[in-house]
Amino acid sequence: MRWRTKFGRMALALAAILSASALPLRAQVRNSGASTITLQAVLNDSMSVSLSGNAVSFNLTGGSASNPGSVGVTATTTWLLKPSVGSVSLYAFFASSSAALTDGAGDNISSADFQISDNAGPFTALTNTVPFGGANAGLMVSNTKILGNNKSGTRTDVLNFNINLSTLPSLPAGTYTGTLTIQAQAI
Amino acid sequence: MKTRTLFRIGALALGMALTTMASAQAINSGAQTIALNATLAESLTLSLSANSVNFTLAAGSAANAGSTNITATTAWVLKPGRTAVGVYAYFANAAQALTDGAGDNIPSSAFFISDNAGASTALTSTVAFGAANGGMQLANVAITGANKNSSRTDVMAFNINLTGGTLPQLPAATYTGTLNIQAQVTP
Numbered sequence: 001m002r003w004r005t006k007f008g009r010m011a012l013a014l015a016a017i018l019s020a021s022a023l024p025l026r027a028q029v030r031n032s033g034a035s036t037i038t039l040q041a042v043l044n045d046s047m048s049v050s051l052s053g054n055a056v057s058f059n060l061t062g063g064s065a066s067n068p069g070s071v072g073v074t075a076t077t078t079w080l081l082k083p084s085v086g087s088v089s090l091y092a093f094f095a096s097s098s099a100a101l102t103d104g105a106g107d108n109i110s111s112a113d114f115q116i117s118d119n120a121g122p123f124t125a126l127t128n129t130v131p132f133g134g135a136n137a138g139l140m141v142s143n144t145k146i147l148g149n150n151k152s153g154t155r156t157d158v159l160n161f162n163i164n165l166s167t168l169p170s171l172p173a174g175t176y177t178g179t180l181t182i183q184a185q186a187i
Numbered sequence: 188m189k190t191r192t193l194f195r196i197g198a199l200a201l202g203m204a205l206t207t208m209a210s211a212q213a214i215n216s217g218a219q220t221i222a223l224n225a226t227l228a229e230s231l232t233l234s235l236s237a238n239s240v241n242f243t244l245a246a247g248s249a250a251n252a253g254s255t256n257i258t259a260t261t262a263w264v265l266k267p268g269r270t271a272v273g274v275y276a277y278f279a280n281a282a283q284a285l286t287d288g289a290g291d292n293i294p295s296s297a298f299f300i301s302d303n304a305g306a307s308t309a310l311t312s313t314v315a316f317g318a319a320n321g322g323m324q325l326a327n328v329a330i331t332g333a334n335k336n337s338s339r340t341d342v343m344a345f346n347i348n349l350t351g352g353t354l355p356q357l358p359a360a361t362y363t364g365t366l367n368i369q370a371q372v373t374p
């Protein structure tokens with residue numbers, strides 16, 4: 001009887017040990033279902049033009065082809081564009097081709113007599129129709145192709161100005177004022 | 188079923204068209220302005236081809252021509268509202284256009300100018316400059332819209348007439364004087 005009891009206790013202890021060693025088998029990794037978070041980051045396209053100065057004066061000589069502006073103006077164009085954009089263009093223009101500058105008394109200097117040199121290039125009159133301003137009153141100052149490596153970029157255009165009065169020999173003395181606008185477009 | 192398929196194809200085409208339109212949109216920078224101020228100053232100048240004339244006088248003679256002609260070039264750039272440019276020749280003293288410094292004088296009325304081969308005219312008028320009755324108007328140019336910026340030349344030929352009054356009794360001597368040429372724009 002005693003032997004039986006002893007054996008029974010041992011069997012019980014063994015069973016307990018076996019039972020304990022079986023516990024890790026029950027603690028297997030359990031994963032929850034995956035929950036998602038939608039992320040959206042927007043890098044907006046942008047383009048800006050800044051000018052180094054906003055005023056240019058001219059001391060005119062009647063009938064002279066050479067009447068340079070008092071100072072050059074640097075236009076800095078900065079852009080951040082989508083992949084679909086092909087080029088960035090910088091334009092200079094007047095609202096009216098016939099009265100780019102005026103004395104307010106009916107005497108005008110036309111945009112055809114106003115010239116811009118970009119980055120020391122030749123002087124060119126503002127006689128084209130561009131996306132902005134009056135008809136025949138503009139000039140495309142520069143055009144930059146957008147490739148894979150310059151979707152984010154910048155360029156500078158040093159603008160020098162001249163008024164050609166050789167075609168206006170009868171322009172009366174006076175003070176002529178006007179507004180030249182510089183604007184960029186990406187397309 | 189067929190209608191559904193057509194609807195899906197249509198929706199897909201519309202979506203593609205909208206995407207294309209969106210990608211072709213131009214991006215414009217802000218417009219930057221440059222104020223232009225051009226001044227064409229009013230001016231009126233007169234220059235002479237020479238500054239001295241000699242006369243070899245013959246007592247009592249009506250014809251004592253100057254040694255050389257002188258060309259006066261008048262140039263102007265005028266403001267609107269100007270109506271005339273006058274060119275004048277005058278002495279400071281009508282009674283003593285030329286003098287020997289010893290009380291013997293040749294008056295301005297004995298001094299003649301022919302302008303651009305025109306009639307020879309004595310300096311007996313009161314003009315904008317100089318002494319009363321000591322001048323003459325060489326030229327008068329009406330200013331219109333076409334000649335606010337212009338010039339003109341006056342070729343002056345000189346003569347001293349020693350026939351008038353007591354001039355036939357003019358003593359031998361060297362007579363000197365200063366003739367002035369000046370232009371005026373009015374109003």
